[in-house]
Amino acid sequence: MNFIKQLEQRWEDSNSLLCVGLDPNLSRFPDIFKNSEKPILEFNKAIIDATHDLVCAYKPQIAYFSAESAEDQLQATIDYIHQKYPEIPVILDAKRGDIGSTATMYARESFERYKSDAVTLNPYMGYDSAQPFLAYADKGCVFLCRTSNSGAADYQDLLVEGKPLYIHVAKRISEQWNHHNNCLLVVGATWPEQMADIRSLVGDMPFLVPGIGVQGGDVEAIMRSGLTSNKQGLLINSSRGILYAGSGSDFAEQSRKQALLLRDEINQFR
Amino acid sequence: MNFIKQLEQRWEDSNSLLCVGLDPNLSRFPDIFKNSEKPILEFNKAIIDATHDLVCAYKPQIAYFSAESAEDQLQATIDYIHQKYPEIPVILDAKRGDIGSTATMYARESFERYKSDAVTLNPYMGYDSAQPFLAYADKGCVFLCRTSNSGAADYQDLLVEGKPLYIHVAKRISEQWNHHNNCLLVVGATWPEQMADIRSLVGDMPFLVPGIGVQGGDVEAIMRSGLTSNKQGLLINSSRGILYAGSGSDFAEQSRKQALLLRDEINQFR
Numbered sequence: 001m002n003f004i005k006q007l008e009q010r011w012e013d014s015n016s017l018l019c020v021g022l023d024p025n026l027s028r029f030p031d032i033f034k035n036s037e038k039p040i041l042e043f044n045k046a047i048i049d050a051t052h053d054l055v056c057a058y059k060p061q062i063a064y065f066s067a068e069s070a071e072d073q074l075q076a077t078i079d080y081i082h083q084k085y086p087e088i089p090v091i092l093d094a095k096r097g098d099i100g101s102t103a104t105m106y107a108r109e110s111f112e113r114y115k116s117d118a119v120t121l122n123p124y125m126g127y128d129s130a131q132p133f134l135a136y137a138d139k140g141c142v143f144l145c146r147t148s149n150s151g152a153a154d155y156q157d158l159l160v161e162g163k164p165l166y167i168h169v170a171k172r173i174s175e176q177w178n179h180h181n182n183c184l185l186v187v188g189a190t191w192p193e194q195m196a197d198i199r200s201l202v203g204d205m206p207f208l209v210p211g212i213g214v215q216g217g218d219v220e221a222i223m224r225s226g227l228t229s230n231k232q233g234l235l236i237n238s239s240r241g242i243l244y245a246g247s248g249s250d251f252a253e254q255s256r257k258q259a260l261l262l263r264d265e266i267n268q269f270r
Numbered sequence: 271m272n273f274i275k276q277l278e279q280r281w282e283d284s285n286s287l288l289c290v291g292l293d294p295n296l297s298r299f300p301d302i303f304k305n306s307e308k309p310i311l312e313f314n315k316a317i318i319d320a321t322h323d324l325v326c327a328y329k330p331q332i333a334y335f336s337a338e339s340a341e342d343q344l345q346a347t348i349d350y351i352h353q354k355y356p357e358i359p360v361i362l363d364a365k366r367g368d369i370g371s372t373a374t375m376y377a378r379e380s381f382e383r384y385k386s387d388a389v390t391l392n393p394y395m396g397y398d399s400a401q402p403f404l405a406y407a408d409k410g411c412v413f414l415c416r417t418s419n420s421g422a423a424d425y426q427d428l429l430v431e432g433k434p435l436y437i438h439v440a441k442r443i444s445e446q447w448n449h450h451n452n453c454l455l456v457v458g459a460t461w462p463e464q465m466a467d468i469r470s471l472v473g474d475m476p477f478l479v480p481g482i483g484v485q486g487g488d489v490e491a492i493m494r495s496g497l498t499s500n501k502q503g504l505l506i507n508s509s510r511g512i513l514y515a516g517s518g519s520d521f522a523e524q525s526r527k528q529a530l531l532l533r534d535e536i537n538q539f540r
Contacts, residue, residue: 023372063368063375069383071341095368097392098333099419099480101510102293102363105333113339122367124394124414126421144394149369151396158438160428165435168428210369240371 003118003140003182006089007206010056011232013087017270018263019208020051021093021239022060022077026068028244030251040065041073045080047243050252051259052085057235059208061093078114089117091142091208091235096133097122103132111139118142120186120208123169130177137180145170145198148188148211167197174202184208187226189217189236196225204228206235212262213241219262223269231270238262273388273410273452276359277476280326281502283357287540288533289478290321291363291509292330292347296338298514300521310335311343315350317513320522321529322355327505329478331363348384361412361478361505362386366403367395373402381409388412390456390478393439400447407450415440415468418458418481437467444472454478457496459487459506466495474498476505482532483511489532493539501540508532 011017024040026033033039048058058081065074078090092114096106110119110133118140121133133141146156146166156166173183185202187195189211198207207226211217219236226234242262246254281287294310296303303309318328328351335344348360362384366376380389380403388410391403403411416426416436426436443453455472457465459481468477477496481487489506496504512532516524 126424128421154396
C-alpha cells in the first residue's frame with residue numbers, strides 16, 4: 001500500500017499525530033540494561049510495547065545503531081514492530097543522499113535490508129539523487145526542507161529570487177518529484193511561521209516535525225501552522241523527551257506517561 | 271597528524287593525485303569471487319594490492335557495504351589499508367549530516383568505529399550539524415559543494431545575491447568552519463568553470479573530485495581549474511573505471527593498468 005495512504009489510515013485508527021523517535025543512547029539507558037546482551041533491542045521493545053497505541057509511527061535513527069555496530073539490533077527492532085504492530089509505519093531516519101548509482105544502494109539498504117516503510121533524505125544533490133528512492137512507489141521519501149536546528153539558517157534561509165531556499169526545495173519536490181504521491185517534508189517545530197508558508201505551498205503533503213521537547217518547539221504554534229484541513233498531515237516527533245522520561249525500572253511506564261501527555265496536548269489543538 | 275598534512279605528505283611521496291573509490295558492486299565482480307565467503311573484502315584487497323603505489327588515497331563508499339549487510343567487510347577493508355599501507359589516507363564516503371546529537375553518533379561511526387581518516391559530509395543542515403565532525407581536529411571533513419551529477423543544478427546553482435548557492439557553501443566553510451584546517455570540498459569534475467571559481471575563493475583547500483571516467487569529466491580541464499600553486503590540492507577520484515576495468519582472473523592487473531594510465535594522464539598536466 002502507498003505509504004501516505006498507510007499513514008492516513010494510521011492517523012485515523014490511532015487518533016494520534018505523535019511519532020516516537022528511537023534514538024537509543026546506551027549512556028542514558030536505565031541500569032537494568034547493564035548486563036543485557038542486546039540492550040538496544042531490549043530497550044526499544046520495552047518502549048514500543050509501552051507506547052504502541054499512542055503513536056502514528058516510529059522513527060529509528062540509524063546513527064545511534066551504527067555508532068554501536070548494532071545494525072542487527074536495528075533490523076530486529078524494525079522486524080519487531082512489523083510483526084507485532086503491522087499497522088504502525090516505520091520511518092528510517094538516515095538522511096541519505098548521493099549520485100544515482102550510490103543512491104540505488106542506499107535505497108536497497110533502507111527498503112530491502114531494513115524493510116522500512118519510509119526514509120529521510122537530503123535534497124542537496126538534486127533529482128537524480130532522489131530518483132532511486134522515489135521509484136519505490138509504495139515507500140515514503142521524507143526530504144529535509146526546513147530543519148529544526150540552529151544551523152538550519154546557514155543555507156536553508158538564503159534568499160533565492162526573494163524567497164528562502166527551503167521554499168524552493170518544497171516547491172520543486174511538490175511539483176516535480178511527487179509523481180507517486182510518496183513525498184513528505186521535514187519541517188522543524190521550532191519554526192512555525194516557516195511551516196505555515198510551506199503548508200500553503202504543498203497542499204496536504206505530510207510533514208515530519210522534529211524539534212518538540214528538548215529542542216523547544218511549541219505544540220500549539222505548530223498545530224496552527226501545519227495541520228491540514230482534515231486535521232491530519234503532521235508526524236510530530238519526540239525522541240529523548242519520551243525515551244528518557246524515567247531512569248528506574250519503571251522507565252517504560254514513565255515513557256508511556258510522557259507519550260500520553262504529548263499525544264493529548266497535540267489532540268487538544270486539532 | 272592533521273589530515274591535510276598527511277595528505278600533502280602522501281601527494282609528495284606517491285607523486286599521484288589519484289584517489290581510487292572502492293564501490294564494491296557484487297553484480298560486477300569477476301566470477302572467481304562467486305564462492306568466496308567475504309567477496310567484498312577479497313575483491314578490495316586485490317584492488318588495493320594492485321594499485322597502492324599509484325594512489326594518494328582510497329575512498330570506500332559505505333552504501334555498497336550497507337546494501338549487502340557487509341559492515342564487517344568495510345571495517346576489514348579499512349583495517350587492511352591502515353595495517354599494510356599506513357601512509358595512505360582513507361576517506362569514508364558517507365555524506366552524513368544531521369542535528370548535533372545525532373551528528374555526534376555519526377562522527378563516532380566514521381572516526382572511531384571505522385577509523386577513517388576523513389569523511390564526506392552534506393552541509394545542508396548548517397554549522398551545528400558539522401561541528402561534531404570538525405571537532406576531530408586531526409580528521410578530514412569533506413563537504414559537498416558542487417557535485418558531479420546532473421541534478422546538482424537543482425539547488426546548488428540557485429542564485430543567492432547574484433552568486434550560486436555552492437559559492438556561499440564554499441565561502442562559509444572556508445571562512446567560518448575551518449578553524450582546525452581540516453575542511454575539504456567535493457567539486458565535481460564535470461564542472462571545470464565552477465571549480466575555477468571555487469578555487470579562487472578558498473586558497474589551497476583540497477578538493478575531492480568525482481566524475482572522471484564514467485561520468486564524463488575531462489582531466490586537462492580540471493587540472494587547469496583546480497590545481498594549487500604547488501601543483502597539489504586535488505584528489506581525483508575514479509571508482510568504476512578502475513574497479514571494473516577487467517572481469518577475468520587478471521582483473522586486478524587490468525585495474526592497475528587503468529590506474530596507471532589515469533595517474534599518468536593527470537601528471538601530464540601538473
